[in-house]
Amino acid sequence: MTTLTRDPARTTPSAPTRNYWLPRLGxxxxxxxxxxxxxxxxxxGVTALGVLVMVHLRGQTMDFLATQEPTARRLGGMPPEFETHVDRLLGIAGYLGYLPALAGVFLGAPLIAGDLETGTAKLVTSQSVSRQRWLLTKLAVPAAVLTLSAGVLSAVLTWWWNPVKGLSGGLLWTAVFSSTGVVPVAYALLTFTVGVAAGLVLRRTLVSMVVTLGVVVAIGFVWSELWRSLGHIRSVSTHDGVGPGAVQPELPAQAEQQGQGTYFLTSSGDRLEWTTCLDQMEDDRAHTACLESHHVVGRTIDYLDLSQMQTMQWLGAGIMLAVTAAVAAFVILRGSKRLL
Structure with missing residues (x-):
């Protein structure tokens, strides 16, 4: 007769291996x-890759600047080879501009619509977790990761742009306005929440993604048309006449011209379009006489300057975050009552 003994080392299940460098989730x-x-x-992963690429390209840009004379570091003073670095920076800024659309279409739209299609929402809400808590968590976890990613990418791009701004006409602050600072974070959160709302209402993943893409494109169009209105238009004028030797108004550094171009300024402070007396442009004397008959005393140009950039970005981000909060409230309220 044999006696079977049990080896505790073989029968006791081993404790699951845990990565202590990861936060414990439950x-x-x-x-x-x-x-x-x-x-x-x-x-x-895309965020980490983007950071590595921008750090590498910024290093190349700074190495190139180190070979240039300090007197050449001004608008129009850099050699043509510098435009390669300008194109790289603007190209990365353009790629970063796709982040809001990707956040809305591929992260926001399937978030709840996928659970409604597969029945996961019904299973989860039948447990001890309330609908509101589940919805809040569904919104908060991806939003936190999205905020981290957009914030890091925006910060690194801003770090790259700061030392080279003003060295090329393509590097005006308006070219990177929506890709630097706080704007990418607020923009991505807005499109993400819009995608979640579309998924909650339409309840079909593919349909929600298509509708979200259309809404995101519309938001982008509205933003591109309106963000300049967040700033205060300023003017620079001359009052020394309009003859052949008259001085043209000079814009401040890093300022973007607004409006139709140069306006004529009358003695009463009124403005006339640049097309005034256009028929006499070929004859300097006739043109000057025509303008003097309209009491023109100089020229004026409207512009937005670099000093307003951060204020405009925070104002625009505030508007986006307010809309985001309203859409998130809609998702939670509607989902709490009519989720299934």
Whole structure:
């Protein structure tokens, strides 16, 4: 007769290995991360790759600037080879401009619509977790990762742009306004929440993604048309006549001209379009006489200057975040009552 003994070392299950460098997740937070880990890890991976690329390209730009004389570091003073670095910076800024659309279409739209299609929402809400807590977690976890990614990418691009701004006409602050500072974060959060709302209402992932793409394009168009109105238009004028030797108004450094161009300024302070007396342009005397008959005493130009950039960015971001909060409130209220 043999006696069977049990080896505790073989029968006792080993404790699961845990990565202590990762934050410990539990409850709904763990579930949301588990559900969307592929998209969230992809977002973090793309962010890390983008940071590495920008740091490398910025290093090349700074090495190039180190070879230039200090007197050449001004608008129009850099050699043609510098435009390669300008194109790289603007290209990266352009790629960063796609982040809001990607956040809305691929992260926001499937977030709840996918759960409604697969029945996961019904399963989760039948547990002890309330609908409101589940919805808040569904919004908060991706929004936190998106905020981190957009904030890091924007900060690195701003770090790259700061030492070279003003060295080329293509590097005006208006060219990177929507890709630097706080704007990319607020913009991405807005499109993400809009995508979530579309998924909650339409309840179909593919349809929600298509509709979200259309809404995001519309938001981008409205933003491109209106963001300059967040600033205060300023003017620079001359009052020494309009003859052949008259001095033209000179814009401050890094200022962007607004409006139709140079306006004529009358003695009463009124403005006339640049097309005034256009028929006499070929004859300097006739042109000058025509303008004097309209009491023109100089020229004026409208512009937006660099000093307003941060104020405009925060104002625009504030508007976007207010809309984001309203859309998020709609998602939570509607989802709490009519989720299934």
């Amino acid at each position: 409850g709904p937070v763990w579930l949301v991360w588990r559900q969307h880990r592929a998209a969230l890890w992809t977002l973090l």
